[in-house]
Amino acid sequence: MTSPPEPAVLFPDIAAAGSLAAALRAVAAGALDDVPLTSPAREPLSGASAGSVLPYREAMRVSAWRHERKWSVGADDPLLGLSLIHGVTDDLAQVARALRAWHDGAAPDGVHAVAPFARPTGRSELTEPDPARLVESEWRHLRTEAAELDTPWADAYRALVEAAHAEPRLRALYPFTSHWSLRFSAATRPYLDVVGPNLECAGEDGYRVAVFMTERGRPFATAPEAVAEAVRLLPEELGPTRFGDARPGAGNAVEAAEEA
Numbered sequence: 001m002t003s004p005p006e007p008a009v010l011f012p013d014i015a016a017a018g019s020l021a022a023a024l025r026a027v028a029a030g031a032l033d034d035v036p037l038t039s040p041a042r043e044p045l046s047g048a049s050a051g052s053v054l055p056y057r058e059a060m061r062v063s064a065w066r067h068e069r070k071w072s073v074g075a076d077d078p079l080l081g082l083s084l085i086h087g088v089t090d091d092l093a094q095v096a097r098a099l100r101a102w103h104d105g106a107a108p109d110g111v112h113a114v115a116p117f118a119r120p121t122g123r124s125e126l127t128e129p130d131p132a133r134l135v136e137s138e139w140r141h142l143r144t145e146a147a148e149l150d151t152p153w154a155d156a157y158r159a160l161v162e163a164a165h166a167e168p169r170l171r172a173l174y175p176f177t178s179h180w181s182l183r184f185s186a187a188t189r190p191y192l193d194v195v196g197p198n199l200e201c202a203g204e205d206g207y208r209v210a211v212f213m214t215e216r217g218r219p220f221a222t223a224p225e226a227v228a229e230a231v232r233l234l235p236e237e238l239g240p241t242r243f244g245d246a247r248p249g250a251g252n253a254v255e256a257a258e259e260a
Contacts, residue, residue, distance in 0.1 A: 004066040007045040011064060019044035020062060028096040035103045050099040056127045060085075060102040062095055071095050073118055075102060079126050080134075080189050082141075084108050087118040094118075121145070129243040134188040135174050139165055142175050142182075153203035156223070160201050163223035169231050170196075174241055181213070191244035196234045199226055209233070 008015035017023035019039035025032045036051040049059040060075040065088075073095060074086045085108040089095060098115035106113075108120035122144030124137040146154075146161040157180065164170045164182055173184040173195065182199040185192040200208040200217060207226035210217030211233065220226040 002067075007043075007064065010066075010069055011045055014045045014064070020046065020048040020064060024048060024062070024092065024096050024099065027092045028100070031100055032096055032103075035099060037099065050103055052103050052105060054105045057102075057105070057125070060099055062099070073098055075108075077123060077125050079129065082123055082189070083121045084123050084125055085111055085118050085120050087115075089115075089117040091117070119148070129188075129245060131174075131188055131241050131243045134243070135172065135241050138175055138188075139171065142177070153201060156203055156207075157201045159223040160199060160207060160226065163227040164199060164230070167227050167231055169234060169238075170227065172241060173238070178213070185241075185244075186238055187242050187244035189244055193242075193244065195238065197230050199230050 004010075011020075011023075014020055014023045017026055021037045021039040021044070024037060032050075037048060039045075039048045046064045048062040050062075051057075051059050056078045058076050058078050058081075060073060063072045063074075065071065070088055070090045071092065072086070072088050075084050076082060077084050085102075087098070094115045094117055098111050098118045101111040101114050107125070108118075111118050112120055122137075122141040124133060124140070126133055126137065142161055143165060146158040149157060151157075160182060164175070170184060173186060174188045174192070176183055176185060176189075176192065178198075180201065182201075183194060184196045186195045187193040198210045198213055198217065200210065202208055202219070205219070207220045207223060208217035209220065209226050209229045218229065220229060
């Protein structure tokens with residue numbers, strides 16, 4: 001494997017400025033002067049972060065790529081640390097605009113409006129453990145993610161997510177994905193309480209519903225048929241989805257969902 005070039009070679013302008021934070025201030029021409037923007041002492045050319053006027057808001061992070069002249073940005077929600085906004089660009093001025101909007105308290109959609117490369121994930125910026133809002137937020141994230149997929153099986157996967165969301169019993173549960181299988185929990189992150197089967201999109205081969213991840217599962221031709229089977233396999237008495245603030249009973253809990 002080819003070793004990446006030194007950051008100073010790939011980003012000579014950043015090296016000349018002394019840090020990514022300094023280069024961002026320079027390209028912003030004064031627009032970031034009042035923004036708390038810093039670079040790490042160990043790798044000043046490769047990273048930066050900017051705070052916000054909102055006291056609960058996490059900093060927006062900027063990371064330089066190692067093999068190509070591009071930058072990634074990201075920011076997480078303050079409650080669970082899940083991605084709220086992310087993007088990649090080769091335009092440092094756009095990064096500066098994203099940082100300015102984030103600092104000023106713009107919602108992810110507002111950041112996207114001024115810096116289109118920064119894409120909202122669909123999640124809400126929640127600060128309190130409200131299970132109903134967390135469920136709604138995660139469904140919005142899954143639907144946003146599905147809508148943006150660009151793979152041969154994207155249409156089939158979108159159909160599965162939309163069919164599951166249209167079913168009230170599944171929509172009331174906290175959704176998550178593992179290896180692109182759609183799964184459900186009776187508790188939100190951080191400690192899930194997994195219930196019901198796995199819904200898998202098999203692309204041109206339709207869909208599969210399995211009680212356990214290790215099973216191949218039963219095939220179905222359409223997403224609504226697979227979803228109907230998943231609903232049939234749900235426990236009868238589930239109750240309202242709760243915040244996963246403690247480990248549920250043994251045998252049905254996972255500490256963290258592996259996102260697809």
